[in-house]
Amino acid sequence: MNFFSDDQVNIEILRKRAFNYRWATHEPDVIPLTAADPDFSTAPPIIQAISNYCAAGYFPYGPPKGDLGFRNSIAQWFARKKNAQIFSDLILPVNSAAYGLFICAKAILKEGDNAIIPDPVDFLFRKSIEHAKGIVKTCSLDKKTAQFDVEELRKKIDSKTRAIFLCNPNNPLGKIIQKEHLETIIDIAKEYNLWIVSDEIWSDIFFEKPCISIRSSVLSHYERVLIVSGLSKNFALAGHRVGYVIAPDELTFNQIYQASEHATTAFGISVLAQVIGMTALTQCDDWLKAFQNHLSKMRKLTFEFIEEIPFFKNNFPDATYLAFPQLKNTELNSEEMVAKILKTAHVALIPGGVNWFESQSEGHIRICYSTSEAILTEAFERIKSCTNDLFKK
Ligand SMILES: Cc1ncc(COP(=O)(O)O)c(C=O)c1O
Incomplete structure (x- = not known):
């Protein structure tokens, strides 16, 4: 079974349960690539252990x-x-x-x-x-x-x-x-x-x-x-x-x-x-291995997307499910860029800046890619189709 295929993301549940800048905190047409929290359910042995433990009451x-x-x-x-x-x-x-x-x-x-x-x-x-x-x-x-x-x-x-x-x-x-x-x-x-x-x-x-x-x-x-x-x-x-x-x-x-x-x-x-x-x-070693394999593919997709965007400069991560491109060729700061992407592309990201990741993070945006290929592709297509608007202040 592929735990990380497109049909494994249950957006209906995530819209009710996933807070901290994620699905439950945005309008229904927004894709959140925000807080570092996967869009997938946890490993099956964990779900079984919860039910076994609770059964005793x-x-x-x-x-x-x-x-x-x-x-x-x-x-x-x-x-x-x-x-x-x-x-x-x-x-x-x-x-x-x-x-x-x-x-x-x-x-x-x-x-x-x-x-x-x-x-x-x-x-x-x-x-x-x-x-x-x-x-x-x-x-x-x-x-x-x-x-x-x-x-x-x-x-x-x-x-x-x-x-x-x-x-x-x-x-x-x-x-x-x-x-x-x-x-x-x-x-x-x-x-x-x-x-x-x-x-x-x-x-x-x-x-x-x-x-x-x-x-x-x-x-x-x-x-x-x-x-x-x-x-x-x-x-x-x-x-x-x-x-x-x-x-x-x-x-x-x-x-x-x-x-x-x-x-x-x-x-x-x-x-x-x-x-x-x-x-x-x-x-859950096998589940974690499969998760890493999936993330490796999503990381590649994310790198390719960043390379295509004229105002993002890549900084290839070697761990985590976070990408942190630097902004270039734009007058927008991190907060402004994130606000603009949300407004035009309906994709939510986390800005760099002193309130989030200390002062050296200004001029960057953070993308969390622990979701399905379909959701990530859709989010990136949305941003790509708005690139002309995103240049303007
Ligand atoms: C570096 C780091 N430490 C701690 C945490 C918080 O983890 P927890 O969910 O266990 O509180 C995070 C969450 O994003 C993190 O990135």
């Missing part, structure tokens, strides 16, 4: 440090897929990668401390640090490689700097950070005794070459490393809010656990989300 409180089965499955996933040895009892399941970022920032920053984040990067990085009353310092990335400008990075570090945040692969650039650069970051972090917080939520969506986890055994060992990840992107589970944080040692795990406030029961991941997470990581 019991839904008591779960353990505040997370379900052991889920924690074990994350440790095994890292061993199987990422060449990384992780102990289950240092993994805290949380109710999203977004929350994972928030509690990492809270655990390692005091008011007035600062942390360095990449620019461009997803707005959650800034939000999590500011929420912890920390100060955000941005450091420019080379948009072709997602590598920090190392000279700038060193200049930004001062006595109040506590952490360097990484997004690997990078949203919105769609780029994997190469091994040599990860080693450089580890060296700098060691030199200044900084934390590395590595957001690896996109690390299972790659094409030619896999993404190297900061805890991979091919990298030099460094203790002060936190990983944030989740299952929204790889298994189409965003609505279940399933994520986790990996700590390097028991002391740090306890700090993360304190910051999570799970013990109060006011916060925490649902038991069902953990059943789902465990099933995804233990029974």
Whole structure:
């Protein structure tokens, strides 16, 4: 069965359920290539596991440090897929990668401390640090490689700097950070005794070459490393809010656990989300492989489309299902271009710009291509047929 054929996208359901700038938030004639959330249903073993778990009808409180089965499955996933040895009892399941970022920032920053984040990067990085009353310092990335400008990075570090945040692969650039650069970051972090917080939520969506986890055994060992990840992107589970944080040692795990406030029961991941997470990581390899194959074709379609548009400059992503072309030959800025495409072509996109992906993202637009070939082709045809109108301010 092809899980990613054109007839597998149920727009009727998506129009009711898919929020966050997607189908349910637009007029019916709009195609949203917006928030990074697939248009496909999740893997069949997950749907089966939900129904099996619910059939018993019991839904008591779960353990505040997370379900052991889920924690074990994350440790095994890292061993199987990422060449990384992780102990289950240092993994805290949380109710999203977004929350994972928030509690990492809270655990390692005091008011007035600062942390360095990449620019461009997803707005959650800034939000999590500011929420912890920390100060955000941005450091420019080379948009072709997602590598920090190392000279700038060193200049930004001062006595109040506590952490360097990484997004690997990078949203919105769609780029994997190469091994040599990860080693450089580890060296700098060691030199200044900084934390590395590595957001690896996109690390299972790659094409030619896999993404190297900061805890991979091919990298030099460094203790002060936190990983944030989740299952929204790889298994189409965003609505279940399933994520986790990996700590390097028991002391740090306890700090993360304190910051999570799970013990109060006011916060925490649902038991069902953990059943789902465990099933995804233990029974859905084939589905993920097929998803990657489909995305590889959609990526090609997206590249070809971008090449045809006179005011888009391609920046070929090697991971994620995001393309992030730069605008050229136009006076429109990112917001204006996105508004114009919505109005003329009825296709919704995400603009670059400081509100979304920090300041270096201005002059770009983001296209999410995790949909069917028919929908993507239709969206691109619509934009192509409006190119003359799109030049005008
Ligand atoms: C880099 C990055 N981190 C975190 C998240 C949030 O993931 P979740 O749905 O688990 O909160 C996203 C979602 O787009 C993301 O791109």
